[in-house]
Amino acid sequence: xxxxxxxxxxxxxxxxxxxxxxxxxxxxxxxxxxxxxxxxxxxxxxxxxxxxxxxxxxxxxxxxxxxxxxxxxxxxxxxxxxxxxxxxxxxxxxxxxxxxxxxxxxxxxx
Numbered sequence: 001x002x003x004x005x006x007x008x009x010x011x012x013x014x015x016x017x018x019x020x021x022x023x024x025x026x027x028x029x030x031x032x033x034x035x036x037x038x039x040x041x042x043x044x045x046x047x048x049x050x051x052x053x054x055x056x057x058x059x060x061x062x063x064x065x066x067x068x069x070x071x072x073x074x075x076x077x078x079x080x081x082x083x084x085x086x087x088x089x090x091x092x093x094x095x096x097x098x099x100x101x102x103x104x105x106x107x108x109x110x
Contacts, residue, residue, distance in 0.1 A: 028103025031096045040087070043107055051083070057108035065101050 032038070038047030043054065057065065068075045072087035081087075092100070 024099045024102035025106050026103075027096075027099035028101070028106075031092070031100045032103060035090065035092075040085075053104065054107055057104055060108065062101050062105050065104050066097060069097050069100055 032043070040048050041051040041053050041056075042049050043052075060068075064075075068087065069090055069092065072089055075081070076086050090097075
């Protein structure tokens with residue numbers, strides 16, 4: 001009986017974590033839309049075809065994605081990115097950055 005209770009507790013915690021991750025992805029998609037990221041980037045063929053996110057994200061860690069969002073100027077210099085115009089600087093709340101990172105991480109090619 002104790003094993004059943006422990007298994008149910010583990011499954012419910014996993015379910016809550018999974019739901020929270022899904023909520024973050026949904027919120028991240030909202031941030032992507034609200035910030036008009038599709039003017040320069042595309043996801044699944046929607047948006048500017050010159051900046052397909054799936055390809056750009058494929059070699060990036062979550063930390064790299066976060067760095068691009070929070071300090072695009074430094075990342076442009078660090079990676080010697082040549083795309084014009086350069087990515088704009090964002091001043092987003094941490095929760096929006098976290099959500100955007102979760103969303104973009106979920107769409108990158110594995």
